[in-house]
Amino acid sequence: MAIFRGRSVAKMGTIEGKALVTRDLVAFWAGTDWETGEIVEIGHEARGKNMAGKILVFPKGKGGAGETFGYYYLARSGKAPRAMVCQSGLGQTVAGALLTKTPMVYGFAEDIVNAITTGDTVRVDTDKGEVEVVKRES
Amino acid sequence: MQLNKEQEDLLSGKEGHGAQKAMEILVAMGEAQGAERMVEISYAHLMPPDLMFFPYGRQGKWAHEMTEDLTKDIKRLRVPATVEPQFCDLCIAKDLQYPDSIVEEMRDIQATAMEFYEELGVIPTYTALPFYYYQGKLGEHVSISESIATLWFNTMFGSRCERDDGVKSLAAAITGCVPLEGVHLTENRHGEVIIRLAEDLDFTEFNDADWDAFSLATSRKCKDKRPVFLGIPPTIGVTDLKHLLAVIAVESGLALMHMVGITPEAPTLEAALAGNKPLDEFVIGKQDLGEAYQLANTATGSDIDFILLGCPHLTLRELREMTEVLEGKSIHSNVKLVAVTTRMLLQQAEDMGYADVIRDAGGILTNDMCIAFAGTQVTGTIATNSIKAVFFYAGFSSGAKRKVRFGSTKDCARSALTGKWEGRSE
Numbered sequence: 001m002a003i004f005r006g007r008s009v010a011k012m013g014t015i016e017g018k019a020l021v022t023r024d025l026v027a028f029w030a031g032t033d034w035e036t037g038e039i040v041e042i043g044h045e046a047r048g049k050n051m052a053g054k055i056l057v058f059p060k061g062k063g064g065a066g067e068t069f070g071y072y073y074l075a076r077s078g079k080a081p082r083a084m085v086c087q088s089g090l091g092q093t094v095a096g097a098l099l100t101k102t103p104m105v106y107g108f109a110e111d112i113v114n115a116i117t118t119g120d121t122v123r124v125d126t127d128k129g130e131v132e133v134v135k136r137e138s
Numbered sequence: 139m140q141l142n143k144e145q146e147d148l149l150s151g152k153e154g155h156g157a158q159k160a161m162e163i164l165v166a167m168g169e170a171q172g173a174e175r176m177v178e179i180s181y182a183h184l185m186p187p188d189l190m191f192f193p194y195g196r197q198g199k200w201a202h203e204m205t206e207d208l209t210k211d212i213k214r215l216r217v218p219a220t221v222e223p224q225f226c227d228l229c230i231a232k233d234l235q236y237p238d239s240i241v242e243e244m245r246d247i248q249a250t251a252m253e254f255y256e257e258l259g260v261i262p263t264y265t266a267l268p269f270y271y272y273q274g275k276l277g278e279h280v281s282i283s284e285s286i287a288t289l290w291f292n293t294m295f296g297s298r299c300e301r302d303d304g305v306k307s308l309a310a311a312i313t314g315c316v317p318l319e320g321v322h323l324t325e326n327r328h329g330e331v332i333i334r335l336a337e338d339l340d341f342t343e344f345n346d347a348d349w350d351a352f353s354l355a356t357s358r359k360c361k362d363k364r365p366v367f368l369g370i371p372p373t374i375g376v377t378d379l380k381h382l383l384a385v386i387a388v389e390s391g392l393a394l395m396h397m398v399g400i401t402p403e404a405p406t407l408e409a410a411l412a413g414n415k416p417l418d419e420f421v422i423g424k425q426d427l428g429e430a431y432q433l434a435n436t437a438t439g440s441d442i443d444f445i446l447l448g449c450p451h452l453t454l455r456e457l458r459e460m461t462e463v464l465e466g467k468s469i470h471s472n473v474k475l476v477a478v479t480t481r482m483l484l485q486q487a488e489d490m491g492y493a494d495v496i497r498d499a500g501g502i503l504t505n506d507m508c509i510a511f512a513g514t515q516v517t518g519t520i521a522t523n524s525i526k527a528v529f530f531y532a533g534f535s536s537g538a539k540r541k542v543r544f545g546s547t548k549d550c551a552r553s554a555l556t557g558k559w560e561g562r563s564e
Contacts, residue, residue: 009166062362063285065282066303073197094171095167099204
């Protein structure tokens with residue numbers, strides 16, 4: 001099925017999981033509850049959705065400079081996404097991925113948040129910097 | 139990445155373990171973002187996790203673990219550095235509903251962190267507004283971990299700084315360099331979308347809260363695209379700029395914006411766009427502002443329990459506006475008012491008599507702490523003059539525990555007297 005090429009923040013092999021997709025920017029500090037993995041930001045399109053163990057697909061990070069710590073706390077409490085797939089990589093999100101060894105691929109020619117749907121099974125190959133939809137949500 | 143001899147030495151561990159770790163982090167960040175080389179910085183603003191990010195409980199331990207490897211054998215920094223606020227003034231922690239056991243934990247973690255960074259030579263500014271202490275220069279490369287300060291240095295000074303986090307800025311201060319990428323490069327600094335005000339609004343009639351609401355409305359339109367603002371009055375002062383920049387910095391993930399006729403890289407619209415066609419143009423009107431006020435007010439009842447002001451730290455104008463309302467009056471017995479500013483501005487507020495007025499009315503006035511983070515422990519309804527603070531008070535897992543009212547500094551001061559919300563209701 002469809003394969004999208006981007007840039008991988010570090011080589012960490014290939015992992016597979018279910019996608020949680022949002023078209024809104026995502027904040028990990030305050031915008032997400034680090035104890036549960038739930039998006040809690042007021043007015044956020046994916047408010048109430050949980051990113052723990054998912055392949056989180058989003059346009060870009062936002063929030064304060066504490067974003068990296070928010071992501072780190074999320075990972076330490078075991079509620080981080082399995083991988084992050086972003087249209088573009090905010091510095092603080094990239095740092096969070098590196099510090100917690102979360103696979104992250106970003107920088108696609110395609111409009112990635114519209115190419116993947118929540119519930120799709122997605123394979124993230126961090127060695128090649130590729131994201132593949134292996135099964136569409138039916 | 140291409141490294142010079144000095145940077146290679148740091149990476150090889152010749153300068154010690156912490157410096158090696160710092161270089162490893164910067165190289166990993168640079169490679170992850172496609173940087174070809176490092177660039178020297180002349181200043182850093184630090185955000186140590188153990189000073190600021192809920193320094194108690196298990197996250198207090200995590201905060202320390204994050205930076206321990208980086209800092210354990212560091213004796214000095216290569217550039218002048220300032221630092222973010224502390225989490226909480228321990229003398230008022232009880233007023234913000236922290237139990238004694240947590241206050242003791244904070245004392246340990248926060249005080250150890252402060253001592254460490256001060257010994258390292260970090261200037262103890264304890265504020266998110268470091269431009270009061272260090273002025274950036276056009277084209278100067280710096281590393282800043284604080285969203286409003288990153289946006290301020292790029293926008294107001296034309297300095298060059300990415301959206302650095304606490305770990306990266308600490309690594310940058312240790313090594314004296316950052317990867318050359320993002321807005322450090324001229325080709326990533328031009329404006330992308332145009333923002334103008336609709337005819338049903340007038341910038342000269344904005345109060346401080348209107349600038350926040352305008353900033354939130356703009357952020358929801360421009361998202362991560364660098365905006366070019368048209369028509370902002372050249373007389374805009376530090377207070378309104380603080381309100382405008384603080385909100386967009388958090389809500390959009392931007393490092394840089396332009397204001398035509400005001401900011402150094404935007405003498406004209408053409409210069410701000412640097413020959414590029416704008417991707418979009420957004421007109422912000424009364425309805426957009428109304429929607430922003432609605433988003434920032436999560437409370438429905440009129441009772442107010444806390445008035446928390448100072449995210450980012452209050453300016454002298456805001457302190458003066460508070461005193462204009464509070465002078466000779468008493469804050470309602472059901473309300474706790476906490477106002478926070480910088481150490482320098484508090485001294486001036488004392489000289490000018492503002493501090494006495496606020497304290498005589500029954501308010502708490504302090505300095506150096508982060509009221510946005512420390513205020514997230516309380517139960518009840520908080521009133522604030524900052525949408526950046528609303529983002530934190532209404533965030534985390536606040537649920538039904540905490541509701542927020544947002545309005546101008548004067549609205550908040552008036553509400554302190556009556557215990558009821560006196561600002562606009564949507």
